[in-house]
Amino acid sequence: MRWAPDARGRLERAAFDLFGEQGYAATTVPQITARAGLTTRTFFRYFADKREVIFGGDEIPRAAARLISEAPPELEPIDVIRLVLDEVAATRFDGRREETAAWRRMINADDSLRDRDARKRADLVAAARTAFVDRGEAQRSATIFAETGALIFHVALDAWLAEPEARPMGDTIAEIMTWVCVRRLEGTPLGS
Amino acid sequence: MRWAPDARGRLERAAFDLFGEQGYAATTVPQITARAGLTTRTFFRYFADKREVIFGGDEIPRAAARLISEAPPELEPIDVIRLVLDEVAATRFDGRREETAAWRRMINADDSLRDRDARKRADLVAAARTAFVDRGEAQRSATIFAETGALIFHVALDAWLAEPEARPMGDTIAEIMTWVCVRRLEGTPLGS
DNA sequence: GTCTATATCGCGATAGAC
DNA sequence: GTCTATCGCGATATAGAC
Numbered sequence: 001m002r003w004a005p006d007a008r009g010r011l012e013r014a015a016f017d018l019f020g021e022q023g024y025a026a027t028t029v030p031q032i033t034a035r036a037g038l039t040t041r042t043f044f045r046y047f048a049d050k051r052e053v054i055f056g057g058d059e060i061p062r063a064a065a066r067l068i069s070e071a072p073p074e075l076e077p078i079d080v081i082r083l084v085l086d087e088v089a090a091t092r093f094d095g096r097r098e099e100t101a102a103w104r105r106m107i108n109a110d111d112s113l114r115d116r117d118a119r120k121r122a123d124l125v126a127a128a129r130t131a132f133v134d135r136g137e138a139q140r141s142a143t144i145f146a147e148t149g150a151l152i153f154h155v156a157l158d159a160w161l162a163e164p165e166a167r168p169m170g171d172t173i174a175e176i177m178t179w180v181c182v183r184r185l186e187g188t189p190l191g192s
Numbered sequence: 193m194r195w196a197p198d199a200r201g202r203l204e205r206a207a208f209d210l211f212g213e214q215g216y217a218a219t220t221v222p223q224i225t226a227r228a229g230l231t232t233r234t235f236f237r238y239f240a241d242k243r244e245v246i247f248g249g250d251e252i253p254r255a256a257a258r259l260i261s262e263a264p265p266e267l268e269p270i271d272v273i274r275l276v277l278d279e280v281a282a283t284r285f286d287g288r289r290e291e292t293a294a295w296r297r298m299i300n301a302d303d304s305l306r307d308r309d310a311r312k313r314a315d316l317v318a319a320a321r322t323a324f325v326d327r328g329e330a331q332r333s334a335t336i337f338a339e340t341g342a343l344i345f346h347v348a349l350d351a352w353l354a355e356p357e358a359r360p361m362g363d364t365i366a367e368i369m370t371w372v373c374v375r376r377l378e379g380t381p382l383g384s
Numbered sequence: 385g386t387c388t389a390t391a392t393c394g395c396g397a398t399a400g401a402c
Numbered sequence: 403g404t405c406t407a408t409c410g411c412g413a414t415a416t417a418g419a420c
Contacts, residue, residue: 007407028390039409044392118310143347144371151339159332179336181373220415233385236417 008046010036015053024054024110051116054107060120061127064088064149068131077132077141078182081149082173085156089169093160101161125150141184148182200238202228207245216246216302243308246299252312253319256280256341260323269324269333270374273341274365277348281361285352293353317342333376340374 014035018027029050033043047053067084075083093100107113125146132142152173160172196202206227210219221242225235239245259276267275285292299305317338324334344365352364 029392030390040391041393041410042408045407048392050391114314115307115311118314119307121314122306122310140347140351140368141371143350144343144368147343147347148372151336151343155332155335155339158335176332176336179333179375179377180340181375183371183373221417222415231385232416241417242415 007036007038007042011038011043011046012053019054019106024106024113051113054103054113055116055120058123058127061124064124065127065131068128069134071135073135077135077137077145077184078148078177080132080135081145081152082177085149085153085173085177086170088153089156089173093157093169097161097166100157104157104161121150121154144182148180152176152180196229199228199230199234203230203235203238204245211246211298216298216305243305246295246305247308247312250315250319253316256316257319257323260320261326263327265327269327269329269337269376270340270369272324272327273337273344274369277341277345277365278362280345281348281365285349285361289353289358292349296349296353313342313346336374340372344368344372 011032015027015032018031018035029043030040032053033040064084067087068080071080071083107117125143128146128149129139129142132145133139137145156169156173156176159176160169163172203224207219207224210223210227221235222232224245225232256276259279260272263272263275299309317335320338320341321331321334324337325331329337348361348365348368351368352359352361355364
């Protein structure tokens with residue numbers, strides 16, 4: 001056949017290998033595509049820019065939105081957050097602490113990656129907000145719940161990665177959640 | 193004198209004018225510097241990149257950190273947040289709703305500006321966290337208070353700009369704050 | 385200040401899949 | 403045949419090096 005399969009996967013692997021060897025900034029797109037046996041132009045067909053190789057496109061916002069939609073309708077929003085975060089922690093982070101820490105180190109070492117990382121969090125909030133609205137939340141409460149979920153998750157991820165001993169990330173999340181409480185007050189008089 | 197004064201201000205004004213006329217993405221740095229009567233190189237001496245003309249450098253994180261440090265030491269963190277946000281609202285936003293809305297529209301219209309905007313929020317959180325630590329908060333609680341302050345501020349700003357009638361931004365902030373509560377639980381047994 | 389590398393993207397051609 | 407992935411070439415702006 002004319003093209004080797006899985007061009008996207010080859011680009012991702014070549015990129016991560018090179019980033020590991022030389023660092024993110026020192027690696028050029030032509031180097032990545034040369035290693036993957038493709039052209040520079042092809043890289044930009046799969047990834048909007050060089051930063052996007054690091055982040056999984058919109059996979060995370062989509063997964064979060066799906067989990068929120070599928071949560072039992074009778075759950076309070078804060079319990080939806082708990083459910084979603086526990087699921088995410090168990091399936092995507094437990095057992096991958098070292099890889100995750102290395103990934104975070106790479107992001108934190110580069111300014112343009114920190115920009116994009118912050119943007120990804122905003123995208124996650126936007127997707128979660130929509131999902132909460134679909135559950136019947138008002139715009140404003142949906143926004144606050146989405147923001148709060150992202151807050152808990154990011155604080156917990158940082159804390160979990162900083163802990164001396166590996167333990168289930170859900171434990172860290174539970175600790176953070178005891179700290180933050182969000183009350184639904186829509187419609188109640190101000191100051192109540 | 194050899195150089196016309198206020199190169200930075202001229203660059204900012206030229207940039208905003210051109211962004212208004214042609215849009216952000218369609219405006220090149222050489223166009224900006226030509227209008228300001230300066231060279232491209234000079235632009236990058238004042239601004240790290242093209243996006244930074246839009247944001248005020250690290251002025252906002254610095255101001256927030258200063259306000260947190262100067263708040264009366266006996267205040268609870270959530271009341272420090274209230275104080276700081278009210279001050280910021282009154283001095284920087286009240287009476288500038290239209291400019292602020294236009295500024296937000298410009299940011300939301302461009303992907304690279306959304307990246308940077310999200311990053312600026314992260315920088316603000318980092319500065320506020322440090323300031324809370326200086327007040328004697330533990331790392332983890334400082335992080336949560338800083339994140340919560342940023343959350344309230346951003347939700348309130350969005351809401352305030354979306355309101356049909358202009359009113360003091362502090363009123364919107366007060367409404368949002370009745371929604372979000374943060375408890376200091378460091379040192380208490382888990383599950384309490 | 386000048387020079388240059390590199391990211392980024394548009395366009396037309398082409399090769400194989402269905 | 404049409405559709406899609408890929409290529410090759412080129413143009414331009416940002417951003418950093420010298």
